[in-house]
Amino acid sequence: MGVLHHVAFALAVAALGAAGLRTATLAGARGLELVVAAAPLAAAASVMWALALGLAGVGGSTPALAATAALTWTAVRVLVPAPDPPLRLQLADRWAQAPPPARAVVGACAAAALALCAWQLKHPYVTLDGLTYHLSLPATWLRDGSPGAVVDLLEGVPVGNYPLTNEVLVGWALGLTQSWVIASLITPALAALLAVAIWTGLRGLDVPPLVALLAAAAFITLPLNASQLGGPQTDLAATAWLGVAAALVALSLRGPRPLLLVPALVAAGLAVGTKTTPVLPLVAVLVFGLWYHRRALAPLKAPLGAATLAALIVAAVWPLRNLLDHGSPFWPFVATSFGDPVPPALAPFKSSFIDHPGDMLRGREPEFAKMLGGALVLLPAALLTPLVSRSRAALVTGAVVAVAFVLWLNAPYTGIDTSTELAVGTTRYLLPTLLAATVAIAFSARGARPPIRAVVVALLTLATLVSAARNTMIGFPLVPGTATMLAAAAVGTAIGWFGGRRPPAPAWVAPAVAVAAGTVLAIAAPGYVARHGETFGVEVSGYSKLLSALAARPGYEGGAQPVAMGAAAFALLGGDELRHPVVYVPSTQPCGRIRAHADRGWLVVADARVVATSRLVACMKGVPPLAHFGRYYLYGPS
Numbered sequence: 001m002g003v004l005h006h007v008a009f010a011l012a013v014a015a016l017g018a019a020g021l022r023t024a025t026l027a028g029a030r031g032l033e034l035v036v037a038a039a040p041l042a043a044a045a046s047v048m049w050a051l052a053l054g055l056a057g058v059g060g061s062t063p064a065l066a067a068t069a070a071l072t073w074t075a076v077r078v079l080v081p082a083p084d085p086p087l088r089l090q091l092a093d094r095w096a097q098a099p100p101p102a103r104a105v106v107g108a109c110a111a112a113a114l115a116l117c118a119w120q121l122k123h124p125y126v127t128l129d130g131l132t133y134h135l136s137l138p139a140t141w142l143r144d145g146s147p148g149a150v151v152d153l154l155e156g157v158p159v160g161n162y163p164l165t166n167e168v169l170v171g172w173a174l175g176l177t178q179s180w181v182i183a184s185l186i187t188p189a190l191a192a193l194l195a196v197a198i199w200t201g202l203r204g205l206d207v208p209p210l211v212a213l214l215a216a217a218a219f220i221t222l223p224l225n226a227s228q229l230g231g232p233q234t235d236l237a238a239t240a241w242l243g244v245a246a247a248l249v250a251l252s253l254r255g256p257r258p259l260l261l262v263p264a265l266v267a268a269g270l271a272v273g274t275k276t277t278p279v280l281p282l283v284a285v286l287v288f289g290l291w292y293h294r295r296a297l298a299p300l301k302a303p304l305g306a307a308t309l310a311a312l313i314v315a316a317v318w319p320l321r322n323l324l325d326h327g328s329p330f331w332p333f334v335a336t337s338f339g340d341p342v343p344p345a346l347a348p349f350k351s352s353f354i355d356h357p358g359d360m361l362r363g364r365e366p367e368f369a370k371m372l373g374g375a376l377v378l379l380p381a382a383l384l385t386p387l388v389s390r391s392r393a394a395l396v397t398g399a400v401v402a403v404a405f406v407l408w409l410n411a412p413y414t415g416i417d418t419s420t421e422l423a424v425g426t427t428r429y430l431l432p433t434l435l436a437a438t439v440a441i442a443f444s445a446r447g448a449r450p451p452i453r454a455v456v457v458a459l460l461t462l463a464t465l466v467s468a469a470r471n472t473m474i475g476f477p478l479v480p481g482t483a484t485m486l487a488a489a490a491v492g493t494a495i496g497w498f499g500g501r502r503p504p505a506p507a508w509v510a511p512a513v514a515v516a517a518g519t520v521l522a523i524a525a526p527g528y529v530a531r532h533g534e535t536f537g538v539e540v541s542g543y544s545k546l547l548s549a550l551a552a553r554p555g556y557e558g559g560a561q562p563v564a565m566g567a568a569a570f571a572l573l574g575g576d577e578l579r580h581p582v583v584y585v586p587s588t589q590p591c592g593r594i595r596a597h598a599d600r601g602w603l604v605v606a607d608a609r610v611v612a613t614s615r616l617v618a619c620m621k622g623v624p625p626l627a628h629f630g631r632y633y634l635y636g637p638s
Helices: 002-025 032-055 064-078 089-099 102-122 128-134 134-143 166-179 181-204 210-218 237-253 257-273 279-292 298-326 358-359 365-372 375-389 391-408 420-443 451-475 482-498 509-524 528-536 545-554 591-600 610-621
Strands: 565-566 582-584 600-607 627-628 632-635
Touching: 002 032, 002 064, 002 089, 002 166, 002 509, 032 064, 032 166, 032 181, 032 237, 032 257, 064 166, 102 181, 102 482, 102 528, 128 134, 128 237, 128 482, 134 166, 134 582, 166 257, 166 298, 181 210, 181 237, 210 420, 210 627, 237 257, 237 279, 237 358, 237 420, 257 279, 279 391, 279 420, 298 375, 365 375, 365 420, 365 451, 375 391, 375 451, 391 420, 420 451, 482 600, 528 545, 545 600, 545 627, 545 632, 565 591, 591 600, 591 610, 600 610
Parallel strands: 565 582, 565 600
Antiparallel strands: 600 632, 627 632
């Protein structure tokens, strides 16, 4: 059954991807542009199908999710004319015509990406945010069949009211695979998509090839990105969709091809639905694109209207629900005078960086430098190089960077100084700003004199090297060893260089590859939780031993008893096949109900020095735990 689930997932991805590729041809996309245009269409389709099926209570059903993907492909095949020549022939021809160095770079990047995915599956690293809501929300929806529903999973923090588009996308995949492999794959996949978007967008605006390649490398290698590769984090995901939207607007200028605004709008919806941090650069990009094509928009009302509707579905559901339920579209982070206040658990963290920059930086400079890496080169360079190059595009983008950076300095929740980890962690909200900074630097080389181009190349190279050096400091398990990545890149380089002209693959190869990929994922799925415990347990006292002890309990393997946890719910306690429902236990429950969880299945209590968990510990006083590992107490049937 595990193989069938994973093959169904791979075939569903192939079906939605093929539907997106075929639809993207209508907009005039070609080559790598097809990937950039198809990705948001396929992702939005999966999110909308999951939400629609959730209304019927079957949003976690593998047959229902697979059937809707097949239905989408069938509808597109009937309604959208087939490209002539077929896409596989077009792509084979482009690959054959590409010079060996270009093929070598593509091969090296593809091989390095696959090596990274394999590494993440071998050493899965799901952070606390992933354990408590990025994965726990989709796992709960899977059990209830209701993707997108408001669910309480973390004491005092209403994570069910956050923007949830990325979590719904993860839930769509969980419903098909019935395993955790997507947790290790989704962020590397989005990082690869972002790299392709940066390259194609900059090349579409005539940025020199070397500069475009270095810009992609300078941004992707940022430690802020590397720190998110292990799990389904939202900052890189939102930035990836921002990059896709910006690239499509840039590509629409060539021709011109205003229909590329359709997937650009959908990508913008995915970005905002994932996180609100990219709003400023998104607005700037979309307003420019719509203004540039203003005379060509009248005949495109139908496709643009459909794209706007899709964008609203994937982005506006969450703020609209918060407005109706709590009086503020941005609740729980921002409250209105007529709505619910900010939850007490979040209220102490509302300060901004600019409120007390000295306290934020004092003694933490090395940690900020470690996490920012090449960003310390990109930010000042984005403000200075446009002034030297006098490129209009660079100047405008540099102005967006300046405004976005000032907004970050003044934004709430960027001034958390209670711990170094939280203080430095808020720099991840800068990712959209840093993407704009990278683009501003690259724009400075467009049509510039050789000395300016040399400066741009030097700055982007320096940023990449600084980030690479910082990533080695981050190290295991987020970043594979240098030898691993170099070996993979070398193999990919050789394949790309020598794998030139080949006869086009038959049509059956694509589904065969999907079946093979699904089978590989099925092989990687068993033991995922144990590998995660070994990788992550060193950072949380007793966590790895807790996972091992729970898995070894009689009746756990192959059973489906609930695992209750307070004052948070760790998704991976549900086991490799998600058999065990992971139930959140709020501290407000009566002690009798709290103890009853240990009778129905297992109860995990984390002995942290906070009010919520101290009450849970008090409720269990006199009940001998089955085991005690560091902070964690395990209760249940003896």
